[in-house]
Amino acid sequence: MNFYQRYILVTLAIWFGLLTLATAQERPEVIEAYRNDSYGESVLRKTGIMDGNLVRTLYINQGEVGQWPNQPSGEWPKGTGHSYLDGVCLLVGARVLVDVNGAPLFITPIETAYREHFDRDPVTGEPWGWEPVPGYLNPSGDRPAVSNDPRSWPTLWPDAVFVALDQPSANWINQAEVNGEAGVDDDRDGVIDNFTYWHGFFGRGVKNADLETYFVIDDSKDREWSRAPYNYYPIKDDSARGGLGLRVEVRGFQWSHVLAEDNIFWLYDIVNISDTTYNQSVFGFLTDVGIGGTNDSGDDNAAFDLLLDIAYGYDDDGIGTSDFGSWSPTGYQGYAYLESPGVATDGIDNDMDGIIDERRDDGIDNDGDWAPYTDLDGSGSWDSGEPLNDDLGKDGVGPFDRQYNGPDEGEADGLPTPGEPDFDRTDVDESDQIGLNSMHIYRLIDGGGGNGWPKHDDGLWQRMSSGTQDTSLQRANLHMLFASGPFLLEQNSRERFSMALLYGIDLDDLVSNKITVQQIYNADYNFSRPPLKPLVRVVPGDGKVFLYWDDIAEESRDPFLPDSIGNPKKDFEGYMIYRSTEPQFNDIKVITDSRGTAVYWKPIAQFDLVNGIKGPDPIGINGARFWRGSDSGLRRSYVDTDVVNGQRYYYAVVSYDQGDPEFGEQGLQPTECSKVITEDLNGNILNIDINCAVVTPNAPAAGYVAPEITGDMDTPLEGIGTGSIQVEIVDPALIAENQTYQVIFESEGALPNYETATYGIYTLEGDSAVPVIADIDARSFGPANPSPLVDGFVVTVNIDTALAILPQETGWLIGNSNLDMIVQQHDQFPSLSVKWPADYKIIFSDSNIDTSFNSQVPVPFRVWNLSEDRRSEFELFDNDNTGDLSIGDKITIIEFVGTAFKFTYDILYYPPFNAIPRLPEAGDEFVIRTSKPFYSGDVFQFSTKAARSDRELAKSQLDEIKVVPNPYIAGASWEPRKIFGSGRGERKIDFIHLPQQCTIRIFTMSGK
Template structure:
């Protein structure tokens, strides 16, 4: 009887773990395909000043590939050879009873493998979490990397999540400016699943090997100036096995590489117990190639797994054994909706706070599509902020418990390489801190444990890679790391990105964008509408490093210098009061917003990188130190040979050039200098995209005003297009904040700018229409009686009458030798005389006041409008006005309802006959080519030749170019088939055989069918 009982018991025991029932969520996870190397993808994190390769098998950096921990971005300064997470646990192998310690990880070298097949026993990516045909894992900034459908095994999601980013805090929620997400598991690690160990983690699926672990990985980057030198890595480890793992460690392995690929033999490392950061630096402070000054890289261990079963307060936060999956708001920081009207339920105008429902999205989020489960119910729901899985504090974290620094060159059985399971286990054991090795090629291993990883449970750890120009700078950046972590992986969120369109022109670039950024709210600041303005950056490098010119008090570059800035007229201007080490963000000059810009300071043939960056107000009152303004990211990716591989929606890459031969530019037809109606302002029509201008379209700019005929304001204008017989309002009610010449939102390749006048004397147009009097006459607004004064919006003419004829003033009854006519209305009006000497006669020193009436002509209704000062000339010869002389008082006037401008457009064309005559303009630049050209891409690698390029210019749209040696040997054939605005073609000086051409003289022949031929020559000089 006792033997039978023992046998039954043994069937339920595997090592120290009890076979148990899987949860519903674990069962869903188990339906996912197992990880496999065929799903490996490689991406690049470059959402701030750090750029690094990452792979969806856990690896960060990958020696010797570039970029590996590159900082600053595109500098070719590398600090990292590779990092990867490690999970190890103690089990008893059922096959032979041996206690073993499988170390689950993935790395480029020194890992376990099948001795027969050579299959690597490592973590491998699980399919379905990135676009199938994408080359990289899913990243938030590239929708083309997202899967069409997010796997529904993920917690708390449904079909509504498809098409949105799988955010850490909810559907489409982007807390960071750049995020990566992937899933991996240890199913390919068969080391202890084979004979003689025979360990099977999931009895129902023999394809799940290793320890039966699943790892969900996220990378976070913020572009804010305080966080631009930091990457966060967040790992969720889920136990999908049939067993509890009572003694488990999580760790992070790092191979430092401060100084570049070929300079990693003199790294030093240390650990700061107060800051909880290990860090590495180069002994001689010089990196290769180029002897560049090295900085510091820190590895900050942030979030550790929790032990919610030992009856201790491991993290000393006053809570005992708190857990993320117990359905309890352990720390009480979840905030429900505000029942403002006290009716006992949520109304759609009441703040939800954290009560957003399981998708983590509320009415203030752009992706909100209605209430979901748990929204506004006053009860915490999984998926809502600050509850269970989304609250870092709801875990009894045990912290960092071990750290080892060792020499990388040691590849023996006692080295901390991933293949040495027992060594990893020993080094990660509790309270082991071994930091003796210095001045070598160094590897670092963090550890946190032991803790129980129970069946169905999810535990996590997170780390941050922190860069700094020196130790103090790294420590300063570590403070921001802690702030972001303490805020539950939240930080100031910049506005949404606008979509930028850039069009190359001849020595100019046309830029225009939408207003999506202006609708932004910042959840970090309580859903505050904090958009403030736009910055336009232009660089000749994809990372914009050449314009990061605004430095702090230590001389460290902090901000980029824009070529243009447009900000709200809201009283917020000048330097931000907070600053970063003495560098202050410039908030603008109250220019008002604009949605287009023409850059006329470019050089043809040069590649320019543009970024339209939206920024917010910041918050000087936030926390204890305030918060500086945040800018959107600007991401343009190039490969190692200079090919652009990605351009974010708010960026553009443009090469301005002369148009093709025979190009006839688009034309604006009509008088845009004078409106039909009362207003005297002007209209500017700017061509932004010549290719979109319609042939034969006509446009009417119609104004609207409010107020009385005497005192009115222009409120808005609309744009009506008539094309192919159909009229359509394409821009309605563009308000007065867009006056002042600011361009309208673009339409049909153009934009208009309205300059609206005020009611004032137009000095330029005021003066004698007829006559030769030299009396000094000046018109001003009358200010003698404020209750009666009105700047009347009309033009006037003062005409001297025939001798013996007078016109009497209405109130003082003085006879005047002139009459006054309202030229705008075409009728005579009254005038009064200011007669200082009282002689009741017009003479020098008197003033004439033009009278208008707001009702029936009477003294009560009289309004004093414009004053004409009548003065004698300064010389000895006086020529007073003669009968028939006319003096005009011209008044500028705002646009009023009914005023309009009308113009039409003609599209761009190519004229064949003109092209024939312009073939003679075809040329090569630079010519001669001497070693390099000014517009060539900078060689970031600092070794090798780098890019070589010359341009053929003023070419027809379609042509063939053949390049010959002076002896007639064909070197290269180039084909051109481009749009009408680009008359150039670049050549990289590589022959048809793929060889760099030699120095010397070359002949080229241009053949343009239907137009003609051209022969020229150029020289390549060493």
């Protein structure tokens, strides 16, 4: 080794050593765990689709976002086929000193993965770049791991996750789902069959975004620089690992809130697991601008705004092309540069935030935004119910999270712990970021020419490390390259890089979206969280669709919005039901702002809490205001009868919150949960979120007999209540055969002062009533408050809450008397007056058959309590002092509360107007009816018959078999629209009224 080589190596060794003293590193056991992960494998490449808001794009779990000419690539708005992106890829490079035949040489490997013109093995064609690391997805699935589809997750995350988080793997096994029922949301977290918890950015099972994807890539397959004469191996004793020895944890985030619906965030955690400290490294992105579609890239314009840190592209003539022809106007696509690596050793406030040399791995809350628990009672320790704030412990989960399984290390200790919000790795401000250093916009040269394609390591290094900025170019097929660096990437260190892909109608709209993106980033990727998604079930019928859902959303809490004492706010407000004929729901997004831009979707039904929060929200967005409901009351089922048989419909039941007019300076609009139905390029459904459904109503098979419910719904089988019930079939397939049910009420308080409290639904098994569901709150009743679903039906109770005389039902029951018997509440002695929940009958005789209670006057009638089936006492007020019952007297019914008598109802024995009185005769009866709440033991009874097939009926309906449409000439209205690609797409005819079992034969015109 000559003097020059020794000088360089010794100098670098001293410099690196000094910096190592000043810089924290990943724990050795974490690096070891990362190294023990399997190498990245191209066979694990999966293409996913991010479609959690209005932006829809494919991505590949080797780091590409969009991929020309495949679609959807940067489609916006979702469902239009309007493409804005030909591809984006992650670039990470470093300057490395190697020995080439005894001479020192600096090489500049650039790690990436792209659709074309990047390095491959010249013999095998194997890609040399990022590849997905095994263990971070379901290897037998068809997509990378996404938060709303547990089928895409691994059975359990790799050990490296638990080592890095310093948490036991046992805490990540979701026992409620493991031990639960398949297809059921057993742990009530809005996800079905998630046997492990989502590996969220903010903790175990924590989902701050409406849609999140997560995957891990490494550069182990890059053999370009491990070949002779360079022979560079990042881990010296691992000749199977090429590249720079880098591992990248990638996350994509989408929020569906109206303010954030035009953006996707991409976050990259890059870990150097090599044996080398790279004194000069660069991170960046390369994008192939594609404004206007796959075949419209030649007239793109691009520019960079230094003040906003945003690069953007737009089409020169404002006209795009798609498989449907041209479209206009085209909008703007931008790349917001959010987070860059930090330098914590130069004594400079690189990001100009007032803090020098902050870092997210030093165990210090550099910016002071971490909040300990709130000690409301001053006891000196946390007590149940007190706000934990950020003091959640390593797992980032607190008592109000569904996945909470008890306190963990660091919880409620008053000290920041790694893994908690607003501290170290979860706090974006705890890094002295160097920002964007280089920006280049240049012409894309077809065929891989020039020096700006991913295969051009040296050319990309020069651009990325140059510190120069070429900020605009017009009317060309463009590449945009933006980067941070050079900076020091230490051995065993972690750095972060992030950007947002955003869209706008024009530049002003794009800038507005950049402001929202920046706010979400500044809040550590937090934003108003909608209520949990309800689990929706749908059943197609004949000209109708039945929908029903659970109540999980109603218990949701939003950690972004604290309640009055600081705990996550319980801010659920209601449900909206959307119905569309396309999976993106674009045809019902018709509520516009003052600029004419569609902002909100129009529901077919809406149900909200009765709490005074109603009407348009006071905040709005550009004149459009979210409709919060009309205090209608909640329902959890709906029957849609405005449908056409044979038409495919897409439904979503979205939960929404109240918003917060007092939040911040401008307030916050209500937030509704996302609705995602993912389809492939041919329109085939790939995934349906749990709050969505795809259904086609149709005529039933020949011989079909619908289920039946029989019974008296207006009068209790037993009891005194005067209300009624209604039984509504929601899922015909679940209606049981020959099953008898009872609805039994419970009340609080004794007669006469009581109120209906709860009711239950029971099956009648012999003489025993077996509870199916009990303790349903009866205080919220009526059509807006049906029961939970039971065996395919729901029960609605109608309760007469007031004790009152029913004048229309009170009068002569038997006989021809025309006396005007006026019934009223007793008012002569108010302190003795009480309303009594009973019906009465006065039975007349031709001789004295009873005696009044106080005056002991013999009378020719008896008062009978019909509700309790017993005689009632009464008093005769002998107004004419005749000593017997005569016209003008008053009969007052008496009941007893304990031993004290009370006057209830007065019956005035008055003559008719302008007529000769006809006195009652023996056997005549006068009835008094009152309205009464249900009392304990009041019972309704009804029976069900299941749907069935009737063979004789089926034979008689054979003439009703039809093929629709007939004739089939050009197409049918229900055929799905094909957004991407050429050709007609799916063609569809329907056969209706077929028998349950039959054979269909289709012939050509020639009879074949």
